[in-house]
Amino acid sequence: MRKAILLAEKAQAKGEIPVGAVLVHEDKLIAEGWNQPISDHDPCAHAEIIALRAGGQYLQNYRLLNTTLYVTLEPCIMCAGAMIHARISRLVYGACDQKTGAAGSIIDVFNHPDMNHRILVLGGILSDECSAMLSRFFKQRRAEKKLGNKVPRC
Numbered sequence: 505m506r507k508a509i510l511l512a513e514k515a516q517a518k519g520e521i522p523v524g525a526v527l528v529h530e531d532k533l534i535a536e537g538w539n540q541p542i543s544d545h546d547p548c549a550h551a552e553i554i555a556l557r558a559g560g561q562y563l564q565n566y567r568l569l570n571t572t573l574y575v576t577l578e579p580c581i582m583c584a585g586a587m588i589h590a591r592i593s594r595l596v597y598g599a600c601d602q603k604t605g606a607a608g609s610i611i612d613v614f615n616h617p618d619m620n621h622r623i624l625v626l627g628g629i630l631s632d633e634c635s636a637m638l639s640r641f642f643k644q645r646r647a648e649k650k651l652g653n654k655v656p657r658c
């Protein structure tokens with residue numbers, strides 16, 4: 505999770521919402537990702553998707569069996585769906601996301617009774633650090649926006 509936090513900082517440095525993810529296969533870190541939908545002009549470029557894609561390339565398989573995905577923020581519906589398709593074994597996330605969280609905050613995709621694959625989900629790991637990073641980011645962005653509004657337009 506510490507590595508995922510460092511990757512989230514990388515996203516933040518590029519003006520992206522700070523979310524980072526790493527994929528571990530049998531105790532070996534095989535892939536990483538950080539949020540980059542704005543810079544990539546790609547609505548699907550969430551940290552988890554980037555890490556899953558890189559993991560698939562590393563394993564040369566679209567099924568990512570025996571892997572654990574660590575991510576700093578509770579995944580959204582899209583990422584939760586991708587994890588189920590990828591057949592990861594375990595998800596470990598940091599902060600809860602009360603706006604788009606699909607691991608129980610707004611919906612629980614992983615525990616849907618008809619889902620064809622089960623993922624062991626563990627949330628709240630280093631959640632204080634993960635949510636503080638997000639809070640700082642949004643606070644700074646609001647301040648910049650406020651300041652931007654006071655700048656006279658040409």
Ligand SMILES: [Zn+2]
Nearest residue numbers: 550579580583
């Ligand atoms: Zn997502």
